[in-house]
Amino acid sequence: MSHKIVTLIEEISKAQSPEAFFGLKAFLLNELKKVHSDYDKLAFKYERSTKEKNILNSLLTKTSVDLKKVSDNLKIRAEELSILLTTIPAFVYFKDTQLKYQIVNQQFAELAGIPSDQIAGKMIHEVFPGYENSDYLEKEYAVLKNGIALYDLEEELTFKDWKRWINSNIAPIRNLENQIVGLIGISWDITERKLHEEELQKSNELAVAGTLAKNEFIASVSHEFRTPMNGILGLSEILKNSPLAPDQVDLLNGIISSAENLLVLLNDVLDFSAIEAGKMEMDYQPFMLDRVMEDISLVMKMKAAEKSLLFDIVIEEMVPNLLIGDSQRFRQIMINLTNNAVKFTEHGKIAVHVSLVKLSGNSAHLRFEVSDTGIGIAPDALNSLFRVFSRIKPSKARQQSGTGLGLSICKKLTELMGGRIGVESSLGKGSLFWFTLPFTLSILHKNRSQEDQPAASSCFKQKLVLVAEDNAINQRIVSYHLQKMGFEVELAIDGQQALEKYHTRNFDLVVLDIQMPLMDGYQVAKAIRQEEQGSLRHLPIIALTANAMKGDRESYLEAGMDDYVSKPFTYATLEKVISKALCRAIN
């Protein structure tokens, strides 16, 4: 601007006359305007900078206070982080994108035996000479490349005079622009844990072996129980059919009832040991739900009637009837729950309700409810109800028998079949046990005649049956039942004698005990079938067995037997099985 003013003064001084001066007027005015504008701007800038200076000074003072605070906070944070890094019971390291160590914590430095500042900038094999785990380095590169953390990397680190197991988690580090600039690794010494695991593994193997031995013991003991049980029940049945005084009938009924209870306990123990051993396998076959429920209804109505209780089953209309599932196990759960209901109810009603939860594709989810008006269960007992050996606390009036395994078995069975079980109860009002099970829908109608062939005792008249049984009591029972059915019975006391007798007469049926001296039932059956080969003859063979484990059925059939009867058996069961086998042979 000063330059412009000088030019103006020069122009004015050049004007030699007033005319010349006036001639300059327009030029001067224009120049003055410019000078004025420039002055305005300068003045503004001056004024502005004074005003701004105050504000900026204040802002800067305040900012420096703020920054001091921030810096103090950062120092505290840094200290905290440093403490964290030093005291964390783990080996912590930061690596750059070349996998060179940047920062390591005290624990890491101690592991390596090098001061932490000397580790910075080094690669792993420079810190741990001889380190050759390229797999681990590849994983670190993968973290840098993919930006995804990796967890639980285990490696055995051998270094200097020690050997340790190390577990590491590694994660990428990103800058504010979200670029990966390195990684952080946190490792733990898990050598102790590894040793424990090895010990645990060993003791686990021992435990498994122990469990197996226990289950085998239980299976064989329960088998040994079955034979005398068969004797007790069979003979009692025979006795019941003989003329007895009324008080003797009562006593006999007591014996039968006690023996039946003992059998239930035995079956529970057997089931439980099978479940525990993981040997419980489901047998999925087509069945008709209404038939199974009818069976249950027949049994339970009688039991309920003994206590003057009502027993009622309702199956909702939507529930499909033709199902594929393990009907035996399903029946077992139902019987167990309904039995309990009857057991713990003194007045009122037991109600069974079946409903459809969900139908999708060819599968149906059903819900079964068993409700009673019994004593109910205290809330604190509900949770442990399905645990092993848990018993519903008996009312003060009476104690109930049972192993405490029933509900636990029900729970295991429902779970094995993919269902759930539960209970709702109100003390003094009653309980509602429910379970859900998935079933596959069956498109095949099961032939009713196949399942429930009517007893055709007429088939048995004048027929000759060979019975092989080494136990004298059982011989008596089987003979008694068979003769009652109209058979002529020929007895053999072991397998060898049975085979010899087979050759002497033309038998219509063979009933074989499985465990016999000299030749067991399997061997006899196999021998008979072998001799039949090439002929059209097929002699019906029925096994008598105390073995009740699943899979036994298959082995009997494989040996060539037509069917089997599990000890202890009733007259009716034996008749039904024989009838089925004979009628099949005739047809």
Add this chain to the structure above:
Amino acid sequence: MVLKTFHADSVKGFRQAWADNTSDGFQPNAAVIFSSVDLELQELVSFLQTIKIQAFGCSSCGEFLYDTNNQVITEGGVVCLMMTLIPESFDIKQFNGLGRSSFELGNNIGKWAGERFEKPAILILGSGLETDGEQLVRGIQHVAGNDVSMFGGLAGDDTQFKETFVFSEEKLENNGAIVMALNTSQYIIQGLATSGWVSIGADKIITHAEGNIVYTIDGQPALDVYKDYLNVSDTDLPEIGVEYPLLIKKPGAQDVLRAVINVDREKKSLIFAGTVPNGAVVTFSCSPGFEIIESTRNKVNEFHNHNEEADLLILFSCMARHNALGPTISEEIDEAWHNWAKPLIGFFTYGEIGNNYNAACDFYNETFTMVSIKQKSDVA
């Protein structure tokens, strides 16, 4: 497109200038008017009604007009651009903002513009103290899409921060917006928005805010923080808060400036021209000095290189720039005028709206926002 411009310092002067400019038979069908609140605005609107011109106007914090005959930056005056636009390719409508949020107001505007033209460009003037400019823009975009071309500013009141106005030939309103929709099949609309403001001081956290009202910063009353940090008195706000706006840090996106437009002294809260989110990290910001003029000139030149053809320019410049740059503000306006040498009209605002080159439209503070309009048939 025929264009004439004039400026006046009273309504009477306006009437006279209008008469002078139409004495040759010139019949404009639209007028852009920016006026000081010093003028009798109601009287001005009544006049516009009598001459039956479609008007697009608002009150200002200073007006400017550059043409071959006039190059003025006025305070307390009025500037006017008279235009002949293709009648079926433009429309002007006034929207009342009373009882509706800025977002809803934006919805209504977007809906109307979309109904008028398949691909509209929007010129918009909003009342300056009642409008959350950001929500207004979001509301329009919500209906019209993010790619809608949109430029405009929030009305001022000569930095009195009492009452601002938008107006058409029909009415004067202190809460609402006036919108000109242009058919982009006939008009090319392009623009630029540049600020130059820089962050100053340490990071702060917005600890309590609702919409565009900030109650506390770092747990302290927002008004106290401003007074304390800038060492100013109560009465210096909101004006000083326009010059020293908050810079909202947006990780991974462009930082945003938000100017104070109002103060609730009772609640010690500050009302900003746009939304300030709760939890936002902010700093103060300021003009780094007179070098921002150079930066603006460079941006204007660059914009001109890409967009040499224009029939007219409308400029929305933040009143804070005027405060900070004083008479030197003419240097950045001069640059626009010299590049195109076409009529340029504009005003100092309480907030600007615009697309930066081809980016989506946003709401700004502290910017020099310019839009160029070119009628397509003239290109041919």
